[in-house]
Amino acid sequence: MTRSSCTLVARSSSHFSRVARIYAHELAVPYDFEPVYDLQSTTPHTYGDNPLMRVPSLRTREGTWFGTLSTCRQLARLGNASGRLLWPEDLNTPLGSNAQEVALDAMATGVVIVTARMAGIDDASQYSTKPRARLVAAIDWLEAHLQSALEELPPRQLSFLEVSSYCLLTHLAFRGLGSLDGHPRLRDFCDTFGQRASARATGYFFDEP
Ligand SMILES: N[C@@H](CCC(=O)N[C@@H](CS)C(=O)NCC(=O)O)C(=O)O
The missing domain is CATH 3.40.30.10 (Glutaredoxin)
Structure with a gap:
């Protein structure tokens, strides 16, 4: 320490x-x-x-x-x-709970695809077919539902749902996993959340020894 x-x-x-x-x-x-x-x-x-x-x-x-x-x-x-912190267990409707599940599983799915690439497995391989389809479906689902899920939440400083969603969505372009083209609501969400000092201070980059 x-x-x-x-x-x-x-x-x-x-x-x-x-x-x-x-x-x-x-x-x-x-x-x-x-x-x-x-x-x-x-x-x-x-x-x-x-x-x-x-x-x-x-x-x-x-x-x-x-x-x-x-x-x-x-x-x-x-x-x-400075305000309330909302955790996954505070999401007590199907919409909020499902949004959290979809965001976290989509993050894990991104890890599966990137890990496959590191092992030399091409995105076109059958191994990555379902993860890639899952990621596309998850992003489409979030486009349709994330905004409503966030609107349901009480006043707060932060929710795990919005932070994990933001990190998932901004990671797509960084890792070449997908795009928010055709997803205007998710783009708006990222633009708004991305104005926070915490988001600006934590941009993605590769650490180098
Ligand atoms: N359940 C873990 C998942 C973390 C995770 O998958 N991290 C990725 C990097 S974004 C990782 O360590 N990947 C290496 C691997 O899966 O071997 C958590 O919530 O922190």
């Missing part, structure tokens, strides 16, 4: 990691950043001792928190929220 009280073990190019980076910024939690350069590493130590060998993890005085949601919840405990 160095200057900050916690260390984010993550990647600046990762959409799950960006969710955590946005929470840290919004909640004014200072953190050290430990980049994971090699996602092909099969050593849990590379990932903050996360046996799942995924990013992000958050190392704190209490121990290490594996995964995005746990990381964000701990950042919320460490930080200062």
Whole structure:
């Protein structure tokens, strides 16, 4: 542990990691950043001792928190929220709950496609056919429903739904996974959320050793 009280073990190019980076910024939690350069590493130590060998993890005085949601919840405990924080369990209608499911599964689907590419599997391969179709269908569903799902939510500083959706949607172009052409409502959502200081401070890039 160095200057900050916690260390984010993550990647600046990762959409799950960006969710955590946005929470840290919004909640004014200072953190050290430990980049994971090699996602092909099969050593849990590379990932903050996360046996799942995924990013992000958050190392704190209490121990290490594996995964995005746990990381964000701990950042919320460490930080200062200016308003209510809404978590997946606060989405108590089918619309909100489904929107969260679709956004998170679409993020995981992006990981499947990128991981396949890293293994030399072309997007045109049968292995990637269903993930690619799933991602397209998920984005189309979000175009039709995300706005209404967000309108249902009470006043808040932040919801996990909007942060994860923003990170998913902006990651599409960064990773060549899709486009928001023909999705005007999602574009508007990204333009609006993208004006937040936390979004501007956490743009995607590849960490270099
Ligand atoms: N359930 C995890 C998923 C995290 C995840 O899939 N992260 C990606 C990077 S965006 C990763 O570590 N990929 C490497 C792999 O799957 O081997 C979470 O919510 O944090």
